Amino acid sequence: MESPFKIINNKDAYDSLSVQENVLAIRSLKAEKNCLVLCHTYQRPEVHEIADFVGDSYGLSMQATKTRHDRIVFCGVHFMAETAKILNPEKTVLLPSREAGCALADTIDEQKVVEWKARYPGLPLVLYINSSAAVKAHADIICTSANTLKAIEAVDSDKVLLAPDKNLYYSFQPKTSKTIIPWEGYCPVHKAITKELIESVIAQHPCAVVLAHPECSPDVTELADEVLSTTGMVDFVRASSEKEFIIGTELGLVQMLQRAHPLKQFFAVYNHKSCDESCVCPYMKAITLGKVRRSLEDDVFKITVSEEVRMKALNAIQKMLSLGRDK
Ligand code: SF4
Incomplete structure (x- = not known):
């Protein structure tokens, strides 16, 4: 059957169409392709309209464990889509934009985490979910901002490594008797x-x-x-x-x-006089309705994680999912 929606060869042009037109086309594609759309709270308002679930990293990870859909389109950033893929290896997980990275996650890579851990032999690594799958494979437990304290208390050690956000250290060190050794990373959006x-x-x-x-x-x-x-x-x-x-x-x-x-x-919280909206994350805003539509039509961009990395990261993520939230 011929599609009732306009098909455009230059798919960047989808973003020049009306919100309503893209929303209707995306809803139709979701049903046709048996696709779940997960959406982070920081996404554009119009992207929220086509979401099946809107939440934070913890909530989105939980939703990713429950779905029976064949495909997941992740309206968030790369490490979130990787987490969904780790939890659903048999499903196609799509991230609509290659630009949707995370400056905080990029402060640590596999080589850096291996070298850092080697300086503190035997200490467990509590790793914030804002990190790549390759780094998660070296973690003892993953945490989100919703359960960092539970994760710190869950590991069997009086001293723990915490990466990559140093500001979590400032928030949670006063709440635990354990000694936290932090990585020197931060989110530039929250730093602003x-x-x-x-x-x-x-x-x-x-x-x-x-x-x-x-x-x-x-x-x-x-x-x-x-x-x-x-x-x-x-x-x-x-x-x-x-x-x-x-x-x-x-x-x-x-x-x-x-x-x-x-x-x-x-x-x-931004400078209202100069309209300098520094509290806007450019990585989250890389996802547009036009890109979601293209993602559904062309199955782009597929997230892949090697089985060896996936199994190690899965272990750390599953420990996090069993904890529940701090609050
Ligand atoms: S708000 Fe900060 S931590 Fe969140 S995706 Fe953007 S850069 Fe990463």
């Missing part, structure tokens, strides 16, 4: 949420509850009322009777909260 910026947003909205992600630097998290994962923020806002919130994380979550709670007000 500075103390000065958040203080200026607090000055403009003094009654707002301040929520910050643990990837933010310590001088920002100490100004927060709560330090939470993105799903932790969603749950907190849903349960709260407060009306104003300052959200110290990527802009996509702020927009998602505003759509979900139109009677509450949410303020992102």
Whole structure:
């Protein structure tokens, strides 16, 4: 049967079509190809529209273990799609853009992790999920911002290595009696949420509850009322009777909260005067509706993980999935 949707040879041009046209075409392709679309909270608002599930790294990993679909299109970044592939080796896992990497994950590679571990013989590695499959293969347990403390407490050692985000060390070292040795990585998007910026947003909205992600630097998290994962923020806002919130994380979550709670007000942390939206992750925003449509039509870009790496990484991921969330 002929497709009711416009087929374009130059598929970059899909992004010039209307949101509605791309959304309808993608929904049709999803059904035809028995495809699940997983979407991170930081994605563009229009990409959320075609998602079967929207969540953080932990929630998306859990969803990836449950699906019966043949294909997964991952609207997130590369390490997330790799995690879905590790959990679903028999399925086709697609990432719609080659540009969707992660600057934090790129701070450590396989050679660096091997050399680092060799300096601390016998110490277990608690590895944040923002890391490549090749690095995960060297981890004792994976964690997300939703269960870092549980992962640290779960390993059988009083000293642990924690990589790649040093800001998780600042958030979680005060909460454990164990000694954490951190890797010197950080997320540039959360680093751009500075103390000065958040203080200026607090000055403009003094009654707002301040929520910050643990990837933010310590001088920002100490100004927060709560330090939470993105799903932790969603749950907190849903349960709260407060009306104003300052959200110290990527802009996509702020927009998602505003759509979900139109009677509450949410303020992102960036320089509103210069409209410098430094809290926008360019890697997450590399995924567009046009690229999702092309991904479904042409089966691009397929994620591959060698079986040797997959089996080692799977072991560390499964330990993480059995932990549940901190909050
Ligand atoms: S927000 Fe930071 S940690 Fe998340 S994908 Fe972007 S660069 Fe990576």
